[in-house]
Amino acid sequence: MSPMCHSSSPRGRAGRPRSAEAGEAILEATRAALVELGWSKLSMGDVATRAGVAKTTLYRRWANKNELVVDAVAVLFDELELPDLGSLQADIEHVVVQFAALLERPETKTALMAVVAESTRDEPLRERIRTSIVERQKRLVLAGRERAQARGELPAGRDEEAVAVTDDLIFDVVAGAVVHRSLVSAEPVDDAWATRLSALLLGGLGAVAEAG
Amino acid sequence: MSPMCHSSSPRGRAGRPRSAEAGEAILEATRAALVELGWSKLSMGDVATRAGVAKTTLYRRWANKNELVVDAVAVLFDELELPDLGSLQADIEHVVVQFAALLERPETKTALMAVVAESTRDEPLRERIRTSIVERQKRLVLAGRERAQARGELPAGRDEEAVAVTDDLIFDVVAGAVVHRSLVSAEPVDDAWATRLSALLLGGLGAVAEAG
Amino acid sequence: MSPMCHSSSPRGRAGRPRSAEAGEAILEATRAALVELGWSKLSMGDVATRAGVAKTTLYRRWANKNELVVDAVAVLFDELELPDLGSLQADIEHVVVQFAALLERPETKTALMAVVAESTRDEPLRERIRTSIVERQKRLVLAGRERAQARGELPAGRDEEAVAVTDDLIFDVVAGAVVHRSLVSAEPVDDAWATRLSALLLGGLGAVAEAG
Amino acid sequence: MSPMCHSSSPRGRAGRPRSAEAGEAILEATRAALVELGWSKLSMGDVATRAGVAKTTLYRRWANKNELVVDAVAVLFDELELPDLGSLQADIEHVVVQFAALLERPETKTALMAVVAESTRDEPLRERIRTSIVERQKRLVLAGRERAQARGELPAGRDEEAVAVTDDLIFDVVAGAVVHRSLVSAEPVDDAWATRLSALLLGGLGAVAEAG
DNA sequence: CGCTAACCGAGACGGTACGTCTCGTCTTACG
DNA sequence: CGTAAGACGAGACGTACCGTCTCGGTTAGCG
Structure with a gap:
C-alpha cells in the first residue's frame, strides 16, 4: 500500500x-x-x-496537484508523538501544543485546509486524506485513552462500540478546535489555551462516560 | 460599513x-x-x-475571487439562529445541528475551507473572513451563555475577561468540532453526535468554571 | 473577406x-x-x-499552425509578376525562373509542401490554400495566355470552357514541374531547364489546340 | 543495400x-x-x-518517423507498371492514370508531400527519398522512351547526355503535373485530363527534339 | 553445451509543444 | 463616468509524443 x-x-x-x-x-x-x-x-x-x-x-x-500535496504533507503528521507525561491532562496539553506547532509550519498551514476544501468535490481525494492523514492520527487518541485507562484516570470501556464513538468525538473536538483556533480565529494556541481545552475535555469526558 | x-x-x-x-x-x-x-x-x-x-x-x-466568495457566503451564516429551547443542552444541540446543515450546503461546504486556506497567505482576506463571518457568529455563543446564566445553568461570570476567553474557547471547540466532523472526518453530524458533543461541553464547562 | x-x-x-x-x-x-x-x-x-x-x-x-502558415506565406506568392517580354516563350521562362526563386526561399520551401500534405486530411485547410494561393496565381496563366493571343502566338479560344480547361492544365504542368524539379528531384531550376520546359509547353500547346 | x-x-x-x-x-x-x-x-x-x-x-x-514512412510507402511505388499499349500516347496515359490512382490511396496521399516537405530541412531524408522513390521510378520514363524509339515514334537519341536531360524533364513534368493536379488543385485526374496531358507532352517532345 | 552479444517487450525518464483555460488589465462604444 | 463586450499579455493546466534509458528475458551462433 x-x-x-x-x-x-x-x-x-x-x-x-x-x-x-x-x-x-x-x-x-x-x-x-x-x-x-x-x-x-x-x-x-x-x-x-x-x-x-x-x-x-x-x-x-499523482493524478493532480491535490493528491501530490496530500502525500507531501501526510508524512509530517507522523512526527506527532504522545510521550507519557504522567497524566491525561498533561498528555492532552502536549499533543495540542504539538499539533498547533505543526499547523504553524507554513507548508502544513497552507496545504491542509486547501486539500480539505478540494476534497469536498473530489471523492478520491477525500479518501486519500482519510487514509493518509486522518485515520493514521487517530492512533494518538487511542494511545492517550488507553494510557489513561491504565493509569485509572478513565474507567475501562465496557462497550467497545461506545469507546470507539467517544474516541472519534474526542478526535474531532481536539483536532477541530486546534485547527479552528489556529487557522480560522487566527489566534495563538499557547500553553494557557491548551490547558483550558484540556480541562474542558477532562471535565466533559466524565460527563460523557456517565451519560454513556 | x-x-x-x-x-x-x-x-x-x-x-x-x-x-x-x-x-x-x-x-x-x-x-x-x-x-x-x-x-x-x-x-x-x-x-x-x-x-x-x-x-x-x-x-x-472585489479585488479577487476570494473576497467575492467570502461576501457571497457570509450572508448564509446570518441565518443561524438560537431559539430558546429551555436548556443549554438543547440550545447547543440545536445550533450544532443547524451549523452542520449549513455546512452541508454545497456552496458553503466548498467555499468555507477554501477561503480559510487562502487566508493563510492573504492577510486582508483573513481580516475579511474574521469580520464578515467569524466575529459575527460569536453572537451565538454569547447569547447561549447569557441565556444559560439567566436560567441559572451557569454561574454569572465574575471576571469579564475570563468569560470572553471561555466564550472564545467554546466557539472554537463547537465550530471546529462540527467542521472537522463534517468536512475532514466526513461523517454525519446527526442528533446522536450533537447530543454527545453537547454533553461533553456541558460537563467540561463546569470543570473549566471551577478551574477558571 | x-x-x-x-x-x-x-x-x-x-x-x-x-x-x-x-x-x-x-x-x-x-x-x-x-x-x-x-x-x-x-x-x-x-x-x-x-x-x-x-x-x-x-x-x-487562427485555428492552428497550418492556417497561420498558409496566411503567412500566401502573400509571398503575390509578388510573382508577368512582365511583357515580347514572346510567350520568354514570358513562360521568366515566370518559371521567378517561381523557382520563390520556392528556393526557405520559408516557402519548407512551408508549401507541408501545408499541402496536411491539407490532404483537413478540408478547411485545403480550401484556404485554394483561395489564398492556388486560385490567386492562376491569374498568371490567364494573363500569359491572353497576351499571347493578342500577339497572335495563340489562336483566339472559341470555346470558353476548353480555354479554361487548358489554362488549368498549363497551370498544373508548370507549377507541378517546377515544384517537383525543385523540391522532389532537388535539382536546380536554371535558365536552361526553364528554356526546355518552355519549349515543351509551346510545342505541346499547338498539338493540344489542334486536338482540342 | x-x-x-x-x-x-x-x-x-x-x-x-x-x-x-x-x-x-x-x-x-x-x-x-x-x-x-x-x-x-x-x-x-x-x-x-x-x-x-x-x-x-x-x-x-529507423532514425525517425520520416525515414520509416518513406520505407513504408516506397514499396507502393514499385507497383507502377508500363505495359506496352502500342503507342507512346497510350503508354503515357496509362501511367498517368495509374500514378494518380496511387496518389489517391490515403497512405500515399498523406505521406508523400509530408516527407518531401520534411526533406527540405533534412538532407539524409532527401537522399532516402531520392534513392527509394524518385530514382527508382525514372525507370518508367526510360522504358517508355526506349519503347517509343523502338516503335519509331521518337528519333534515336544521338547525344546520351541530352537524352538523359530530356528524360528528367519528362519525369518532372509528368510526376509534377499529376501531383499538383491531384493534391494541390485537388481536382480529379481522369482519362480526359490524362489524354490532354499526353497530347501536350507528345506535341512538346517533337519541339524539344528539334530544338535539342 | 554453455557463453555471450545483440535482440526483444515493456515502460519510466527528461523534454517540448500542444491547445485550453483563467487571470487581471486595457480599450472600445454606448448611455 | 459606469457599463457590457471582448481583446490583450501572462502563464498554468493536463495530454501527447518524442527519442533515450533501463529493466528482465529471449535467441541465435561461436567456441
Whole structure:
C-alpha cells in the first residue's frame, strides 16, 4: 500500500522501474514550494523543475496537484508523538501544543485546509486524506485513552462500540478546535489555551462516560 | 460599513452611480456557481456571465475571487439562529445541528475551507473572513451563555475577561468540532453526535468554571 | 473577406477591437520562424514570443499552425509578376525562373509542401490554400495566355470552357514541374531547364489546340 | 543495400539477429496508421503498438518517423507498371492514370508531400527519398522512351547526355503535373485530363527534339 | 553445451509543444 | 463616468509524443 499508487504496474513488473529518488525529490520539492509559494501558487511545473524531474513524471505518479500535496504533507503528521507525561491532562496539553506547532509550519498551514476544501468535490481525494492523514492520527487518541485507562484516570470501556464513538468525538473536538483556533480565529494556541481545552475535555469526558 | 467596499466613490459622486441590483446579482451568481462548480472551478468570467455583468464590474467591487466568495457566503451564516429551547443542552444541540446543515450546503461546504486556506497567505482576506463571518457568529455563543446564566445553568461570570476567553474557547471547540466532523472526518453530524458533543461541553464547562 | 477570420465578431462590434499591428507582427514572426526552424520545428509558442504577443492571441485568430502558415506565406506568392517580354516563350521562362526563386526561399520551401500534405486530411485547410494561393496565381496563366493571343502566338479560344480547361492544365504542368524539379528531384531550376520546359509547353500547346 | 540500414551490426554479426517478420509488420502497421490517422497524427508509439513491437525496435531500425514512412510507402511505388499499349500516347496515359490512382490511396496521399516537405530541412531524408522513390521510378520514363524509339515514334537519341536531360524533364513534368493536379488543385485526374496531358507532352517532345 | 552479444517487450525518464483555460488589465462604444 | 463586450499579455493546466534509458528475458551462433 504505497502512498503513490496512481496507475501502478498492471500485473507484475515489466519495463524500467520507477526511480525511487525521484519520488522523494518530488515530495521534498513540493514541501519547499508550499513554504515559498503557498498552495494556490504552487504549480506542477514549478515542482517538477525544483525536483529536477519532468512534469510527466509527476503526472505518472499523482493524478493532480491535490493528491501530490496530500502525500507531501501526510508524512509530517507522523512526527506527532504522545510521550507519557504522567497524566491525561498533561498528555492532552502536549499533543495540542504539538499539533498547533505543526499547523504553524507554513507548508502544513497552507496545504491542509486547501486539500480539505478540494476534497469536498473530489471523492478520491477525500479518501486519500482519510487514509493518509486522518485515520493514521487517530492512533494518538487511542494511545492517550488507553494510557489513561491504565493509569485509572478513565474507567475501562465496557462497550467497545461506545469507546470507539467517544474516541472519534474526542478526535474531532481536539483536532477541530486546534485547527479552528489556529487557522480560522487566527489566534495563538499557547500553553494557557491548551490547558483550558484540556480541562474542558477532562471535565466533559466524565460527563460523557456517565451519560454513556 | 457595506460588505463590498473596494474603492468607493472618492469624495462625492460624479458620473454614473453603481448599479444596486448588480451587486446582489453577482453574489447570487457566485453562490450558484459555487453550487454547480465548487470553489476551485469557479471563475470570475463565469460569474460575470451568469450575473449578466462585465468582468470589469466584478473587479471594480472585489479585488479577487476570494473576497467575492467570502461576501457571497457570509450572508448564509446570518441565518443561524438560537431559539430558546429551555436548556443549554438543547440550545447547543440545536445550533450544532443547524451549523452542520449549513455546512452541508454545497456552496458553503466548498467555499468555507477554501477561503480559510487562502487566508493563510492573504492577510486582508483573513481580516475579511474574521469580520464578515467569524466575529459575527460569536453572537451565538454569547447569547447561549447569557441565556444559560439567566436560567441559572451557569454561574454569572465574575471576571469579564475570563468569560470572553471561555466564550472564545467554546466557539472554537463547537465550530471546529462540527467542521472537522463534517468536512475532514466526513461523517454525519446527526442528533446522536450533537447530543454527545453537547454533553461533553456541558460537563467540561463546569470543570473549566471551577478551574477558571 | 479578411484572411484571418477565425470566429470573428458575432453580429456587430463590441469590446476592444483586434490589434491590427499584432496580426502583421505575427505573420512576420511566422515567416522568420519558418526561415530559422522550418515548418516542423515551428511552434505556436515560439511565434507568439517572437511577435511579442500571447499565445492566446494566435489561437484567437487562427485555428492552428497550418492556417497561420498558409496566411503567412500566401502573400509571398503575390509578388510573382508577368512582365511583357515580347514572346510567350520568354514570358513562360521568366515566370518559371521567378517561381523557382520563390520556392528556393526557405520559408516557402519548407512551408508549401507541408501545408499541402496536411491539407490532404483537413478540408478547411485545403480550401484556404485554394483561395489564398492556388486560385490567386492562376491569374498568371490567364494573363500569359491572353497576351499571347493578342500577339497572335495563340489562336483566339472559341470555346470558353476548353480555354479554361487548358489554362488549368498549363497551370498544373508548370507549377507541378517546377515544384517537383525543385523540391522532389532537388535539382536546380536554371535558365536552361526553364528554356526546355518552355519549349515543351509551346510545342505541346499547338498539338493540344489542334486536338482540342 | 537493404532499405532499413540504421546502424546495422558493427563489423560481423554476433548475438541474436533482427526479427525478419518484425520489419514487415512495422511497415504494414505504418501504412495502416497512415490510412487511419494521416501523417501528422501518426506516432511511433502507435505504430509500435499496432505492430506488436516495442518502440525500441523501431528506433533500432529507423532514425525517425520520416525515414520509416518513406520505407513504408516506397514499396507502393514499385507497383507502377508500363505495359506496352502500342503507342507512346497510350503508354503515357496509362501511367498517368495509374500514378494518380496511387496518389489517391490515403497512405500515399498523406505521406508523400509530408516527407518531401520534411526533406527540405533534412538532407539524409532527401537522399532516402531520392534513392527509394524518385530514382527508382525514372525507370518508367526510360522504358517508355526506349519503347517509343523502338516503335519509331521518337528519333534515336544521338547525344546520351541530352537524352538523359530530356528524360528528367519528362519525369518532372509528368510526376509534377499529376501531383499538383491531384493534391494541390485537388481536382480529379481522369482519362480526359490524362489524354490532354499526353497530347501536350507528345506535341512538346517533337519541339524539344528539334530544338535539342 | 554453455557463453555471450545483440535482440526483444515493456515502460519510466527528461523534454517540448500542444491547445485550453483563467487571470487581471486595457480599450472600445454606448448611455 | 459606469457599463457590457471582448481583446490583450501572462502563464498554468493536463495530454501527447518524442527519442533515450533501463529493466528482465529471449535467441541465435561461436567456441
